[in-house]
Amino acid sequence: MIPTLAWTPDGVRFLDQTKLPLEESYVLASSYEQVAEAITSMVVRGAPAIGVAAAYGVALGALRTKAATAREFALEFDSVCARLTATRPTAVNLFWAIARMKRLFAGLLAAGATLDQIKEKLLAEAQAMYNEDIAACKKMGTFGAALLPDEGGVLTHCNAGALATCGYGTALGVIRSAVEQGKRIHVYADETRPFLQGARLTAWELMADHIPTTVICDNMAASLMRAGRIQAVIVGADRIAANGDTANKIGTYNVAILAREHGIPFYVAAPWSTIDLATATGEAIPIEERPAVEVTHHGGKQLTPNGVGICNPAFDVTPAKYITAIVTERGVLRAPFGESLKAVGRS
Amino acid sequence: MIPTLAWTPDGVRFLDQTKLPLEESYVLASSYEQVAEAITSMVVRGAPAIGVAAAYGVALGALRTKAATAREFALEFDSVCARLTATRPTAVNLFWAIARMKRLFAGLLAAGATLDQIKEKLLAEAQAMYNEDIAACKKMGTFGAALLPDEGGVLTHCNAGALATCGYGTALGVIRSAVEQGKRIHVYADETRPFLQGARLTAWELMADHIPTTVICDNMAASLMRAGRIQAVIVGADRIAANGDTANKIGTYNVAILAREHGIPFYVAAPWSTIDLATATGEAIPIEERPAVEVTHHGGKQLTPNGVGICNPAFDVTPAKYITAIVTERGVLRAPFGESLKAVGRS
Numbered sequence: 001m002i003p004t005l006a007w008t009p010d011g012v013r014f015l016d017q018t019k020l021p022l023e024e025s026y027v028l029a030s031s032y033e034q035v036a037e038a039i040t041s042m043v044v045r046g047a048p049a050i051g052v053a054a055a056y057g058v059a060l061g062a063l064r065t066k067a068a069t070a071r072e073f074a075l076e077f078d079s080v081c082a083r084l085t086a087t088r089p090t091a092v093n094l095f096w097a098i099a100r101m102k103r104l105f106a107g108l109l110a111a112g113a114t115l116d117q118i119k120e121k122l123l124a125e126a127q128a129m130y131n132e133d134i135a136a137c138k139k140m141g142t143f144g145a146a147l148l149p150d151e152g153g154v155l156t157h158c159n160a161g162a163l164a165t166c167g168y169g170t171a172l173g174v175i176r177s178a179v180e181q182g183k184r185i186h187v188y189a190d191e192t193r194p195f196l197q198g199a200r201l202t203a204w205e206l207m208a209d210h211i212p213t214t215v216i217c218d219n220m221a222a223s224l225m226r227a228g229r230i231q232a233v234i235v236g237a238d239r240i241a242a243n244g245d246t247a248n249k250i251g252t253y254n255v256a257i258l259a260r261e262h263g264i265p266f267y268v269a270a271p272w273s274t275i276d277l278a279t280a281t282g283e284a285i286p287i288e289e290r291p292a293v294e295v296t297h298h299g300g301k302q303l304t305p306n307g308v309g310i311c312n313p314a315f316d317v318t319p320a321k322y323i324t325a326i327v328t329e330r331g332v333l334r335a336p337f338g339e340s341l342k343a344v345g346r347s
Numbered sequence: 348m349i350p351t352l353a354w355t356p357d358g359v360r361f362l363d364q365t366k367l368p369l370e371e372s373y374v375l376a377s378s379y380e381q382v383a384e385a386i387t388s389m390v391v392r393g394a395p396a397i398g399v400a401a402a403y404g405v406a407l408g409a410l411r412t413k414a415a416t417a418r419e420f421a422l423e424f425d426s427v428c429a430r431l432t433a434t435r436p437t438a439v440n441l442f443w444a445i446a447r448m449k450r451l452f453a454g455l456l457a458a459g460a461t462l463d464q465i466k467e468k469l470l471a472e473a474q475a476m477y478n479e480d481i482a483a484c485k486k487m488g489t490f491g492a493a494l495l496p497d498e499g500g501v502l503t504h505c506n507a508g509a510l511a512t513c514g515y516g517t518a519l520g521v522i523r524s525a526v527e528q529g530k531r532i533h534v535y536a537d538e539t540r541p542f543l544q545g546a547r548l549t550a551w552e553l554m555a556d557h558i559p560t561t562v563i564c565d566n567m568a569a570s571l572m573r574a575g576r577i578q579a580v581i582v583g584a585d586r587i588a589a590n591g592d593t594a595n596k597i598g599t600y601n602v603a604i605l606a607r608e609h610g611i612p613f614y615v616a617a618p619w620s621t622i623d624l625a626t627a628t629g630e631a632i633p634i635e636e637r638p639a640v641e642v643t644h645h646g647g648k649q650l651t652p653n654g655v656g657i658c659n660p661a662f663d664v665t666p667a668k669y670i671t672a673i674v675t676e677r678g679v680l681r682a683p684f685g686e687s688l689k690a691v692g693r694s
Contacts, residue, residue, distance in 0.1 A: 021652035022649060191650075193540060193565065193566060194564050196650055200652075203651055203652050207655055214655070214656030215643075215651050215658075216642075216657075217540035217565070217597070217598070217642060217659075218564070218566040219539070219565040219598025222598075222600045222601040223597065223660060223664075226663075250564070250567055250570065251565075251566025251569075253569045253573070258604055261608070295546075295563075298646065299646060301645070301648070303543055303546050303547060303645075304547065304550055305368035305547075305550050305551045308560055309559070309562065311535075313570060316570035
């Protein structure tokens with residue numbers, strides 16, 4: 001399994017995704033500040049992965065504290081959580097994971113747990129979230145594989161794979177599961193400017209699994225669809241609002257429109273922790289604007305003229321009407337998503 | 348005016364578009380073979396510009412011949428034209444320009460012209476085509492400016508500017524003309540992977556003219572449209588079939604679908620030499636597949652894992668139904684384009 005992130009006695013070890021595919025190197029985050037930095041700089045990225053990373057970050061905040069007692073650590077705890085919360089605004093898994101750690105901590109504190117017990121329990125919770133992520137991806141894979149054709153081209157955007165999770169993937173987990181079932185899938189990976197998650201990460205991890213993969217520039221999708229080379233689209237998600245509107249990597253909305261125009265089903269695969277029933281529609285999802293340098297430069301080389309204006313929103317919102325189905329570990333949801341999400345959320 | 352290509356006593360001088368925007372350097376093509384190489388390697392690109400470049404190439408073939416007489420040169424002439432024809436398959440201006448030079452040559456030969464007369468006339472014809480290109484762009488500018496909003500965002504894809512023509516531009520000529528008329532246009536330039544004509548060339552030439560410009564990645568267009576920041580789209584063309592189907596830089600078809608989905612007008616600006624009434628529909632337009640290295644590498648640095656599949660079609664075809672109007676130097680054409688193109692072609 002691809003070691004996206006792993007707990008070690010010294011802290012969290014991240015496979016450095018800024019260096020892939022040419023270099024397979026690791027970054028050790030031995031403090032919560034270093035975990036926060038790894039999330040901000042996209043050493044680790046992908047909504048499910050940064051959720052679990054943040055949970056480990058909270059655990060590290062406890063493990064590395066100089067406080068002598070639980071009460072003393074409680075004075076620091078909020079700032080640990082605030083630092084990890086401030087890393088990236090769009091993916092809700094981050095906030096979900098930190099909120100879960102906060103609830104656990106509040107309960108332990110109220111129950112009079114010792115600092116050592118708190119350290120142990122916070123780490124165990126992060127480990128549990130790690131294991132749950134893998135289990136959820138496997139379930140999504142099983143549910144989602146049935147949606148993919150027995151043979152054909154499947155387009156994906158960005159990386160919703162092992163590298164975006166703890167090791168199996170959401171959208172790519174569905175593809176992996178379909179391939180394991182014997183389906184003959186050829187993956188078309190949008191290169192996904194500006195960070196090139198498709199060209200660098202999706203291509204790298206699918207090649208590692210010997211799944212046939214072709215990288216295309218983001219602007220080639222429509223012509224491939226028209227040529228009949230794409231039978232389905234599947235992507236991940238960073239936040240799904242209560243009505244099914246889905247924030248995901250910039251360009252996802254483009255692909256969703258193109259798919260509908262060509263009569264191609266458009267699927268979203270995401271764990272339940274990506275669903276934000278407290279956010280009514282996509283309009284309310286905050287969209288991160290990343291530094292212009294990601295667009296203006298590549299590998300230290302400048303692409304654009306000095307001083308030109310740049311847009312670099314990291315995400316866009318695909319309205320629910322473009323989505324054929326949402327694959328979660330609780331099953332495959334269909335429109336109207338407002339109702340299906342509410343019903344499954346209750347169950 | 349931007350010196351995209353210029354005739355000099357030593358041959359054709361090209362502004363090297365592979366080096367822009369960071370380096371403003373020139374390539375001198377002093378033989379027809381060097382002109383062909385400049386076209387293939389995209390030192391010069393853009394349908395109108397490569398048409399005129401090829402005409403100069405034919406003239407250079409005559410000027411540099413070792414033949415002593417017109418009859419002797421006639422034995423070489425076809426291979427000069429064949430070499431220039433074999434450079435790029437999609438833009439019809441190239442074939443149009445070479446055919447025009449061939450007709451002139453055949454007439455001169457039949458009329459018993461001397462080799463010196465032929466050299467002089469072929470060069471004069473290329474010069475005429477250069478001047479006609481600038482005049483056509485200015486006319487398109489005047490006709491097309493009326494289509495753009497008095498104030499607002501205009502999205503363009505690739506570079507259909509001074510750098511794609513002899514110095515004013517087709518789509519960007521329309522924008523220039525609108526700005527000269529006092530319209531307050533903010534240009535959004537798709538970066539246009541993989542060759543980055545938008546990020547490198549459109550941004551460079553619009554900044555030189557102090558026209559406000561923001562570069563976006565190709566996959567950001569839909570979210571900007573949804574946010575109300577784009578009021579019109581205007582692009583160039585490499586070949587327009589008799590029914591209005593338009594081949595242009597890869598990604599144009601994507602943008603056309605997105606524009607229609609958001610109720611935004613989608614305009615094509617191209618000189619009459621881009622219109623190919625002999626090609627019935629877009630299905631018959633050959634699409635150039637360029638080397639994979641344009642996608643896998645940038646600035647010598649590898650982006651993708653070794654051995655991954657790559658698609659790199661240089662163009663796509665936008666069906667006529669997505670096009671609001673076609674701006675030519677003969678006026679603004681509207682649907683049904685089969686009829687309007689035929690009518691204007693006859694006039």
